[in-house]
C-alpha cells in the first residue's frame with residue numbers, strides 16, 4: 230500500500246506480445262495523457278519484456294513522458310509472477326497515483342495480483358475514467374482529484390462509479406476499444422528509464438511448456454461500439470465511410486448480409502442469425518433495413534442509432550435514436566461531430 | 574497419490590435473465606426479486622476438483638461466503654459429490670469489495686489447511702471482475718494459473734494445465750500448491766446424483782435452523798427456547814451427518830481491519846440504472862446541429878468515452 234501521492238504520475242501497463250504492443254496500451258496512453266494533464270503530472274508507462282526498447286518510442290508518441298523499461302530474457306513471454314514483481318517493485322519505488330491496465334485476459338490476470346500485493350483497490354473492466362473532487366460527508370472533507378472509475382455492473386443493468394479515496398495507487402483495468410486510439414505525435418519527447426528488477430526464484434514457479442497464438446480475428450463480441458453498414462452503403466468503395474466512423478469512435482465494423490453478399494466486406498463482420506450476435510454499448514446501423522435475421526443479432530445492444538432514408542424501415546423499430554436521411558451525408562457529419570465532441 | 578482440493582463457490586443473482594419485474598419503479602434493480610443461481614464458472618471449478626479426486630484420489634472441500642441462503646449451492650455441491658462443505662457467513666463481511674473478499678477467503682483456505690489445489694471460477698456473473706481468484710492466490714503466497722480449460726496431467730505434485738488466453742492457448746506446468754481459475758468452457762459438468770440428493774436435501778447450516786425455528790415459534794418465544802430447539806434439531810441432523818459446517822470471521826481468525834467496508838479500498842460513489850424498457854425512439858434531424866446534440870448525449874451517458 231502506498232499513501233496518496235498527489236504528485237505521483239499516471240501510469241499505464243504497456244501490454245505487448247512477441248514484440249508488438251497491444252492496441253489497448255496505446256488507447257490507455259491517450260487517456261492517461263488526458264488525466265495527467267488535468268492533474269498536472271506526468272504519464273509513465275511500464276514496459277517489461279525482452280528486446281522491446283523499440284516499443285518505448287511508440288508509447289512516447291502516444292503520450293507517455295517516462296517509459297520504465299525492464300528487460301530480462303526471462304520476461305520474453307508473459308508470466309504472472311515475474312511481471313507482477315516488475316509492476317509492484319516500480320510502483321513502490323516511484324509511487325504513481327494511478328495505474329491502468331487493459332482489461333484483456335493478460336491484464337485481468339496481472340492487475341489483481343499486483344493490487345493484492347500492494348493492498349490497493351482495483352476496479353475491473355472500466356468503460357470510462359475521469360478525475361473529480363469527491364465530497365465525503367461522513368469525514369466532513371472533500372477528496373481532491375480522485376479517479377472516477379466508471380463501469381457497467383450487474384450484468385450491464387447498472388452503471389457504477391467507483392472511487393478509491395485512501396489506499397493508493399488507484400488502479401483499474403479498462404475495456405479494450407473504449408478509449409479512442411489517438412494519432413501518434415512523432416515529435417513528442419520522452420525519457421526511457423532502464424529498470425533492473427530483482428527476482429526471486431519462486432517468481433518462476435510456473436513454467437511455460439507450449440504456446441499457441443491465433444492470428445487476431447475480427448473481434449465483434451468484445452467490441453463496445455460497433456458501426457455496421459448494410460446494402461444501403463452501395464459499394465465496397467463507399468464502405469470507406471463506415472471505416473471512417475468506426476475509426477473515429479474507436480469501434481469495430483459490422484455488416485448486414487446484403488453488405489457481405491455485395492462484397493463490401495468480409496463475412497467475418499456479419500451480424501445476425503447466421504453471423505455474430507453482439508450486444509455492445511452502442512450499435513450504429515447505417516443503411517440497414519433491419520430484417521428480422523439482422524435484428525436477431527443486435528437488438529440487445531444497449532444503445533442503437535439507426536441511419537436510413539426510409540422512415541418506414543424496420544430498423545427504427547429497435548432503435549433508440551433514429552436519423553432519417555442519406556447516410557452519405559449523415560455519416561460524415563457524425564465523424565466530424567465525434568472528432569469535435571466535448572469532453573464531459 | 575491423493576490430492577486435496579478446496580473449491581470457492583458463490584451464489585449469485587441470475588443477471589442473465591433480468592426481466593421487467595426485477596426493476597423497481599425508480600429504475601433500480603430489485604435484488605430480492607431475482608432468482609439465485611450457482612455461479613456458472615464455479616460449477617466448472619467444482620467439476621475439475623471432483624475429476625482430480627476421481628482420478629487420483631483425495632478430497633474435495635467447498636467453501637462459500639455469503640448469506641445463509643447460500644447453503645443452497647453447498648447442498649448442490651454435495652449432490653454432485655463434494656466431500657465437505659462450509660458456509661462462511663458473517664454480517665461483518667458484508668460490503669466487502671474484491672480485495673476484502675479475497676482476504677476472507679484466504680483466511681478460510683488457511684483454516685481448512687493441507688491443500689494442493691484451490692479452484693475458483695474465473696468470474697462471478699454479478700460482478701464480472703475475475704479479481705478474487707488472483708488476489709486470493711497472492712494472499713496465500715502461492716502461484717496462480719488462470720483460465721484453465723483442461724487439466725492435462727498431474728504427477729509428482731506437478732500439474733500440467735492448458736489455459737485459454739483469448740487469442741490462443743498455452744500449456745504450463747506448476748508445482749503444487751496452486752490456485753487455479755476455471756473457465757466455463759472446461760467441459761461438461763456432472764449432474765446431481767439422485768442418491769446423493771435424497772441423502773443431503775435435508776442437510777442444513779445452523780443459521781437455517783435458527784431462521785426456521787424463529788419462523789415457526791412466532792412471538793412470545795424466548796431466545797432460550799429458540800436456542801434449545803435449534804440445539805435439539807442440530808443434534809438430530811448431526812447424528813445423521815446432515816449438519817453442515819458454518820463459520821464466521823472469528824472462526825477463521827480474520828483481522829476485521831481487512832474485512833467488510835473497512836477492509837475495502839474501493840467505494841461505490843454513484844450508481845445509475847439503465848432503463849430497460851424502450852418506448853419508441855428519439856428522432857434526430859439529419860443536420861450538423863442535430864447530430865452534434867446526439868453525440869453530446871452519448872458522451873454524457875458514458876456510451877462514448
Ligand SMILES: Cc1cc2nc3c(=O)[nH]c(=O)nc-3n(C[C@H](O)[C@H](O)[C@H](O)COP(=O)(O)OP(=O)(O)OC[C@H]3O[C@@H](n4cnc5c(N)ncnc54)[C@H](O)[C@@H]3O)c2cc1C
Nearest residue numbers: 459460461485486487501502503504516518523538555556
Ligand atoms: C436464413 C436466413 C438467414 C439470414 N441471416 C442473416 C444474417 O445473419 N444477417 C443479416 O444481416 N441478414 C441475414 N439474412 C438476410 C436478411 O433477410 C436481409 O436480406 C438482409 O439483412 C438485408 O440487408 P440490408 O438491410 O443491409 O440490405 P437491404 O435490404 O438492401 O436494405 C438496405 C437499406 O438501406 C437503406 N438505404 C439505401 N440507401 C441508403 C442511403 N443512401 N442512405 C440511407 N439509407 C439507405 C434502404 O432504405 C434499406 O432499408 C438472412 C436471411 C435468411 C433467409
